[in-house]
Amino acid sequence: MAVKKWTAADVTEKILNKENLFILDVRNVSDFEDWKIEGENFDYLNVPYFELLDGVEEIKAKLPSGREILIVCAKEGSSMLVADMLDEEGIDTAYLSGGMKSWSEHLHQTKVYEDEKIKVYQFVRVGKGCLSYMVVSDDEALIIDPARFVDQYMEAAKAEGANITHIVDSHLHADHISGGKELADATGGSYYLMKSEGAVFDFNPFEDHEKIVFKDIELEVLAVKTPGHTPGSVSFFVNKKLLFSGDTIFVSGLGRPDLGNKVREWANDLYNTVYTKVSEIADDVIVLPSHYADFDTELNEDGYIGDTLGNIRTRNEKMFTASREAFLDDVEKSASSVKPPNFEEIIMINRGVQDADRARKQELEIGPNRCAVHHTD
Known part of the structure; x- marks a missing residue:
């Protein structure tokens, strides 16, 4: 019986299809408890690899029969060895190629929207909760909040017969490394960011570009200043139909404004954003955030993370109707949650x-992602 090797893409498909899967995670307990592969119908057993050095006899009874078993470790080496040991015992298993490192880096591409003018794709970084986007108009593409895996965006644009001409970051990300500057260098595209975010390389500041228009088709991107998560956070309103909300509005809440140690001040900015700029946007606009907190609950029936602004207002009614003081108190309480590791x-x-x-x-x-943590109950 040959041990099977699964990719991160294989596991993602099982999550999307809500399949049953049993995961034997052989990382240390603290690593497993902090971050694991999550699926609606997944079950888990966490036994550190060093406890299995003398064999797998003691865990055999804890493994299910008649279910697929995936073994996971940090980089793949330990899981391969455990898979071999279980295979010798006649237990059919698979291991995750590249381990949790590959899980952290996988991007799942899905179509979000299409009309006669534009086509929009979402890239879901399932292991991190990060979202990025490609908006295609004719033979040009705009990339929003790209991860550092620039080749994947270039390949996706090529598949659409488009060149990447514009790259935008909604804010200076704290939980992952942006691919914006590298993608601009690789494609010759124009890179945009708020000057107030403090980047030291050359870019086009949003302070000087209230609108980005490319092609003669009416693909218009408005930079809607929405401070809150960071002082230079922006959202992008595309064709008055799609709101790429960065880390300002999520499907299940709002962005955390505490990473700059100015939680009350930035929460006040976030309140002004929600009750002035966002309140003017129509309910039928589709909101597409840069992060999500829970894949199973935030993935919609069309297969992407997002919802109409009206539905988000209803889901988070407390946050969208609170008084300023109640809003600030609620956000301040949420700031006690764990910040993204290594964010500085x-x-x-x-x-x-x-x-x-x-x-x-x-x-x-x-x-895991720790930017989309401010939820409203």
């Missing part, structure tokens, strides 16, 4: 002040 170093890299090789970037990004 990630911000320095995204500003261009600091550099890191691929291995260091992988290490910095390992772990």
Whole structure:
């Protein structure tokens, strides 16, 4: 019996199809409890690899029969060894190729929207809760909040017969490393960011570009200033139909404004955003955020993370109807939650002040999303 090797894409399909899966995670307990592969119909057994060095006899009875079993570790080496041991015992298993590192880096592409003028794709980084987008108009493409895996966006644009001509970041990301500058360098596209975010490399500041229009088709991107998550956070209103909301509005809540240690001040900005700018936007506008907190509950029936603004207002009625003081108190309470690990170093890299090789970037990004944590009950 040959041990099977599954990719992160294979596991993603099982999540999307709500399949049953049993995961044997052989990482340390603290790593497993902090971050694991999550699926609606997944069950788990966490036994650190070092407890299995003398064999797998003690865990055989804890493994289900008649179910697919996936073994997961940090990089794949330990899971391969455990899979071989179980295979020798006649237990059919698979292991995750590349381990949790590959899970952290996988992008799942899905179509969000299409009309006679534009086509929109969402890239779901399932292991991190990060979302990025490609908007295609004729033979040009706009990339929104790209991850550092720039080749995937270039391949996606090529498949659409388009060149990447515009790249935008809604804010200076704190939980993952942006691919914006690298993608601009690779494609010759124009890169946009708020000047107030403090980047030291060349880019086009949104302060000087209230609108970005490309092609003669009416594909219009408005930079709607929405401070809150960071002082330079923006959202992008495309053709008055789609609101790419960055980390300002999520399907199940609002962005955390505490990463700059100015929680009350930035929460006040977020309140002004919600009760002035956002309140003017129609209920039927589709909101497409840059993060999500729970894949199973925020994935809609059309297969992407997003919802109409009206539905989001209803779901988060308390936050959209609160008084200023109640809003600030609620946000301040949420600020006690765990901040993204290594966020200060990630911000320095995204500003261009600091550099890191691929291995260091992988290490910095390992772990769950902790930007979409402010929810309203």
